[in-house]
Amino acid sequence: MLVVAAAVKWSSPGCIVFRQKRHGLRQTPFDIFKFRSMHAQCGADPKVPQATLSDPRVTPLGRLLRKTSIDELPQLINVLRGEMSLVGPRPHALVHDEKYLRELPAYASRFFAVPGITGLAQINGARGETPTLAHMQRRLQYDLEYIRTASLMLDLRILARTTIVVTLRHAHVY
Template sequence: MSQVATVRTLWIGLKSERPLKRVSSYVGSSSKRMLDLTLALSLLIIFSPLILIIALAIKSTSPGPIFFRQKRYGARQLPFMILKFRSMHHTKLVEHDVKQATQGDPRVTPIGHFLRKTSLDELPQLFNVVLGEMSIIGPRPHAVCHDDHYIRRIPQYARRFCVRPGITGLAQVCGARGETRTEGDMQRRIDLDIQYIENGSLLLDMKILVATAHEVCFSANAY
């Protein structure tokens, strides 16, 4: 773990030992859902001009749809279609062979590089939150083929499906954002996801939101 990630973890107040086998009552509560709905609707209103500008920019600079849609697993491993602004050149998706984006990836369009670097490609997921498929904060949903791969290799991986997946999460603000080059990278992400599932609270959510704003502005792991 990098020094910066260590500082963030200490600031958020997590314990370093292996997590207990429980789920925080807050993570699945109606109060968290109301917070999600309020934040998502407010942000959609605030960012509606920006959403329109991005949509026009994507449509005018590369052929293909404005939105990228892909099946992911949510709470109770129920499938849903995640929404993102399309940041790559349009090709037919092969669901069982989804390659993670890498630094300098030639599939990424010029406007897509900017969207990914600033995380603006994630804005449409606010609609997923309104529909109840996602939360503002929770474990980031992976491509189905990655779930199928790692669920057999990483203990407790399936516990991520106890809660709604999130637009951002504890792993993303503690240095586990972006490409997972090794199984150890994924293991660390899962450990942080489980810590959130077991220790989630309103205060922790507020801290993650603040840390997310910092991560969006200064992260080198988004490409």
């Protein structure tokens, strides 16, 4: 993490770690930590535009960090603080929670689980931007399935699959 922190600092001006408010268990707000992957973005933009695949705000190093999920490593601090788990539904920006709570009634059920660094949705391809409501609905279905069937064995399978998915994604970094 020290090497990545130094690379972020060296690659572009701004902070090393980006923080943003997210909802955790029972909608308790917390600051999520990520390595900064965009130009001079240290605090949250109140509008929180979702990053896109070819987003011009993303730095060249940030693109690599995002592709390999290394930008998520500071969330281990969130895990140690008890705000997140290794496995669970991925937490979204507060403004996105507000939107989807209005549009998808079952979305509120996500807050019955501790959010995770990885989850069932992520290993099944429902990660990244959600340009349509159908994309978020798909992610929500995986999150609800995880909440209904959570177990230590499921968490271990998700962690193992995450390693494989991230490794395969990393193999295609250009």
